[in-house]
Amino acid sequence: MSGPISLTHNKYYSWCRDNLFSSWINGIITILSIYFIYEVSSFILNWTIFEADFVTNFRGERIIDRTFCSKNIEPGQHGACWAIIIVRFHQFIYGFYPVEEAWRVNLVYGLLPFALVGIFFDNLPFRKYFIYFTFLFPFIGYFLLYGGIGLDAVGTSKWGGLLVTLFLGVTGILLAFPLSIILALGRRSKMPVIKTICVIFIEFIRGVPLITLLFTANVMLPLFLPEGVRPDNLLRALVGVTLFQSAYMAEAIRGGLQAIPKGQLEAAQSLGLTYWQSTRKIILPQALKISIPPIVNTCIGLFKDTSLVLIIGLFDLLGVGRAAVADIDWAKLHYEVYVFISLIFFIFCFLMSRYSLYLEKKLKTDNSN
Amino acid sequence: MKQGIITLEHVNKWFGDFHVLKDINLSVSKKERIVVCGPSGSGKSTMIRCINRLEEHQEGKIVVDGIELTGNLKNIDSVRKEVGMVFQQFNLFPHLSVKENITLAPIWVKKMPKAEAEELAMRQLEIVKIPEQANKYPGQLSGGQQQRVAIARSLAMNPNIMLFDEPTSALDPEMIKEVLDVMVDLAEGGMTMIVVTHEMGFAKTVADRMVFMDEGKIVEEASPDKFFNNPESDRTKLFLSQILHQ
Numbered sequence: 001m002s003g004p005i006s007l008t009h010n011k012y013y014s015w016c017r018d019n020l021f022s023s024w025i026n027g028i029i030t031i032l033s034i035y036f037i038y039e040v041s042s043f044i045l046n047w048t049i050f051e052a053d054f055v056t057n058f059r060g061e062r063i064i065d066r067t068f069c070s071k072n073i074e075p076g077q078h079g080a081c082w083a084i085i086i087v088r089f090h091q092f093i094y095g096f097y098p099v100e101e102a103w104r105v106n107l108v109y110g111l112l113p114f115a116l117v118g119i120f121f122d123n124l125p126f127r128k129y130f131i132y133f134t135f136l137f138p139f140i141g142y143f144l145l146y147g148g149i150g151l152d153a154v155g156t157s158k159w160g161g162l163l164v165t166l167f168l169g170v171t172g173i174l175l176a177f178p179l180s181i182i183l184a185l186g187r188r189s190k191m192p193v194i195k196t197i198c199v200i201f202i203e204f205i206r207g208v209p210l211i212t213l214l215f216t217a218n219v220m221l222p223l224f225l226p227e228g229v230r231p232d233n234l235l236r237a238l239v240g241v242t243l244f245q246s247a248y249m250a251e252a253i254r255g256g257l258q259a260i261p262k263g264q265l266e267a268a269q270s271l272g273l274t275y276w277q278s279t280r281k282i283i284l285p286q287a288l289k290i291s292i293p294p295i296v297n298t299c300i301g302l303f304k305d306t307s308l309v310l311i312i313g314l315f316d317l318l319g320v321g322r323a324a325v326a327d328i329d330w331a332k333l334h335y336e337v338y339v340f341i342s343l344i345f346f347i348f349c350f351l352m353s354r355y356s357l358y359l360e361k362k363l364k365t366d367n368s369n
Numbered sequence: 370m371k372q373g374i375i376t377l378e379h380v381n382k383w384f385g386d387f388h389v390l391k392d393i394n395l396s397v398s399k400k401e402r403i404v405v406c407g408p409s410g411s412g413k414s415t416m417i418r419c420i421n422r423l424e425e426h427q428e429g430k431i432v433v434d435g436i437e438l439t440g441n442l443k444n445i446d447s448v449r450k451e452v453g454m455v456f457q458q459f460n461l462f463p464h465l466s467v468k469e470n471i472t473l474a475p476i477w478v479k480k481m482p483k484a485e486a487e488e489l490a491m492r493q494l495e496i497v498k499i500p501e502q503a504n505k506y507p508g509q510l511s512g513g514q515q516q517r518v519a520i521a522r523s524l525a526m527n528p529n530i531m532l533f534d535e536p537t538s539a540l541d542p543e544m545i546k547e548v549l550d551v552m553v554d555l556a557e558g559g560m561t562m563i564v565v566t567h568e569m570g571f572a573k574t575v576a577d578r579m580v581f582m583d584e585g586k587i588v589e590e591a592s593p594d595k596f597f598n599n600p601e602s603d604r605t606k607l608f609l610s611q612i613l614h615q
Contacts, residue, residue, distance in 0.1 A: 266423050267460035267519075271474035271526060272449040281473060285464050363508040365464055 048339070051079035055086060063087075065329040084324060084333045085340050091320050092340070095160015101152060104144045111137065112170070120355065137170075155266055156234035160315035162344065168306040168316070169348070172241040173299050179242070180249035185279065187254055198250075199322065205247035210305050213240040218312045237309045241302065248298040255282065256291030289363045296356035300349045317341055373398040374530065374561055380429035389415050390426065391585040397563060399529075402556050404572040404593075405565045407582035408608060413565045416582070417532045419565070421452040436531060450478070453523030456536040459515040461507035461522070467494070468503040471522045478526070486525075493521035497551050505513060513544030517551055524555075531555065533564040551568060567612060573597065582603050 021027040051070075056062055056080065058070040059132060066072055069081035085092065094105050115137035118130030145163075147153035159167070186198035207215065217240035222230055231239075260283055268278035288295075307318040315323065321337045373396040382390040389412050397403055405413045416517070418424040419431060422438050422445045431438045433448045462470050471490035475481040494500040497517035507515055516536055523531060533552065537545045537563055549571050556575040566572065572579060572593060579596035581589040581604075589596065589605045599604050 030420050261458070261460075263456055263460035264462065267454075267456060267462070270421055270423065270449060270452070270454040271522070272446060272478040273474060274446070277477050281477065282462055286462075289464065363464070365508055 001076070046285075047079040049079075051077075053078065053083055055083065057337035066331060066333060068070035069333070080336050080339070081333055082336055082340075084330045084336055088320075088324050088330075091324070092161045093319065094163055095315055095320060097154060097157040097163065098152075098158070101154055104147075104151065104154075108144050109166075111140065112299050115141075130168060152309050156232045159234060161320040162317050164309070164314055164316040164319075165306050166302075167234070168238060169242050169303040170307065171238060172245050172302060172306070175238075175242045176245035176249055176302075180253055181284065183246060184253035187250065188257060202247045202250055204281075206251070207241055210240070210244050211308055211311060213244050214308060214312050216240065217243075219364075233312065233314055237312060237314055241306060241309075243303075245298065245302045249295055252291045252298055252360045253287060254326070255294060256287035256289070259290050260286050265266040292360055292363075296352055302351050303348060304345060305353070317344060373401070374434055375428075375563070376432045377416075377419075378430045378432075380416075380419065380426045380431060382412075382419065382424065382426045382428075389585050390419070393585075393587060395580065395587065397530075397561065400561055402560075402562045402575050402577045403564070403580055404576040404578075405451055405563060405580045405582060406567060406569075406572070406608070406612075407588075410584075411582040414534050414584040416574050417454075417534055417563055417565055420530075420532060421449055421454055423454075428457075430584065447596045450526065452530045452532060453526060453528035455516070455519050455523055455534065455536045457538050459507070459512070459539070461515055461519055463507050466504055466506055467510070467518050470518060471525045474522070478557055485532055490521070491524050495517075495523065496554070497521045498547075511544060512540045513547045516540065516544075516548045520548075520551055520555070523563045523604070526592075530561045530563070532568065533562065535567075537566065559594050567608045569597070569612065572591050581608065583608070 020030040035240075053063060053070050053237050057068050057073065061068055063069060063081065063083035064087075066081070066084075069083065070078035071081055090097075090102065094102050097105055114130065115134045117124055118127055118134045121127075124130060143149075143151070145154070145159070145167075146156070183198050183202055186194045187202065189195045189198070208216075214237055217236040221236050221239060225231065244331065247325060254356050264286065265278055266284055268282045271283070307316055310319040310322070318341055321341045325332075325337050375395070375397040377393050377395045380390055380393040380485075381388070388446055393412075393416055395403075395416075399584050405417065407413050414423055418564075419426045419438075427437075434451050436444050436447050436451075438444060438448060461467075461598060462473070465473065468487060468490050471493055472481075472483070472486035475489060476483060477487040491500055491503065494503055497520055499517055502510060502514060502518070507518065510518065536552070537548050540548065545568065549568060552562075552564070552571070553575055562575075563573075564576075576593045579589075579591055579593050580587055580595070581600075581602075583604050589600060591600070596605070597609065600609060
């Protein structure tokens with residue numbers, strides 16, 4: 001808005017008048033909308049916070065099973081009973097990981113951001129050392145989580161909850177990324193054999209549901225491996241998830257590659273750069289930048305799809321939640337469990353989405369929108 | 370035909386069934402400035418793109434500075450180090466700053482230390498008269514400035530030969546002069562140049578020889594004086610009358 005602001009009308013007043021009450025119809029819609037927002041948000045806030053139980057019920061008793069929940073004592077008068085989350089918190093976050101060893105998982109959670117910042121922010125001070133750490137991290141993480149020298153071994157069958165979700169999501173995405181770049185470049189290769197292999201791989205993986213892939217990885221993978229080598233369930237799921245993600249990401253990247261004008265490669269070649277130099281310094285940086293939205297789209301999709309590992313017997317966040325709901329002591333607290341799980345998924349997906357916006361903004365080098 | 374720094378002998382090229390270059394013979398000697406003109410689709414761009422192997426010719430022989438262009442990748446690399454190219458669409462790298470555009474090839478192809486490459490880039494930007502734009506991105510520059518950066522980027526590889534593929538065709542009229550000025554400087558500095566252009570004023574100023582192409586053939590080759598004042602072929606006369614009276 002331009003023009004002088006009169007003394008009696010401050011800018012909030014005139015903004016409201018111009019945008020919310022510019023006509024009778026607009027005014028009525030505004031009032032109805034405000035009423036609607038008030039009703040919905042007061043219901044949500046009351047249910048989740050003000051009328052909800054956390055550790056104790058309305059009588060002040062400690063909640064140890066569902067019969068203590070206020071809403072089960074006085075039906076229809078109370079909000080959520082979060083005690084189910086609090087009591088089973090360990091399972092949600094660590095699965096069946098031994099309680100006394102949970103610090104190892106915490107340490108991995110705590111180190112994870114340090115392993116990722118180096119990849120995510122290129123203007124970071126001492127970035128080089130963060131990147132070194134990124135390459136070390138899989139080994140540190142594996143050692144801490146799985147155990148080994150000096151640490152008790154904790155088999156992956158005991159992993160669960162957020163740990164499995166994050167393990168599959170983060171590792172799957174990070175492993176799929178380089179693979180997908182190779183697939184996308186291979187699909188555009190002039191060498192027929194490489195091109196055919198990449199096309200078949202991508203089309204096959206994209207053509208089957210993730211569930212099928214997970215089943216296949218679970219059942220078929222041992223058949224291809226030598227006798228006696230039995231990769232554990234989680235690893236099989238990781239293979240399935242990584243292949244799935246790499247095919248989708250490859251197509252997202254191929255879209256970006258196709259958007260780069262031919263002149264870019266010609267200019268690079270005429271300067272004497274080799275194919276790999278041109279690809280690495282000229283084509284990929286631009287193609288990946290264009291592909292950020294679809295890449296993040298597939299990442300968010302995959303992160304949520306990791307919950308499908310439930311069907312091959314792994315207890316990810318959703319699996320643990322379903323187990324909680326099925327527990328006789330805590331039955332019929334679906335809402336609490338699913339709201340909590342949704343919230344955790346939402347936080348991670350939202351972070352990915354925001355990061356992609358940050359990246360797009362940072363990489364913008366012209367004055368266009 | 371005397372042996373030149375660039376020789377094309379009986380070069381033929383097809384795009385599918387379309388015969389785009391028909392028996393091209395051309396010899397360019399060192400420090401010679403050739404201007405190639407002709408109607409669109411006559412094969413002039415294709416011809417110069419064959420000289421640094423952005424296009425592959427199917428028949429005939431192309432030799433650049435003693436190196437024959439064949440499928441041999443090593444030869445192609447050596448030729449590309451000798452030959453700089455400037456494109457109609459500039460083809461600057463939009464994700465790199467002006468300075469990075471120029472230092473990229475010296476650092477990666479010539480393995481030049483970064484500081485030295487940056488010094489070189491600044492010298493090249495002085496030559497094309499825009500050192501103050503060094504830290505901007507191509508998207509922030511005008512067309513004329515972008516094309517001058519593209520020239521600086523090519524020059525940074527210290528080529529013996531420069532190819533220009535309609536360098537001013539994508540520019541607004543008021544920016545053409547600043548680019549042509551840089552090219553005139555370059556010509557006066559003794560660079561071997563092949564320029565595809567319709568800028569006849571430029572051709573008259575700098576060209577040692579005019580080459581006129583039509584339908585994939587070289588129709589006429591002559592000194593600018595003869596070419597403009599006394600062309601032999603009727604096709605050339607028609608072309609000149611159209612281009613000079615627009």
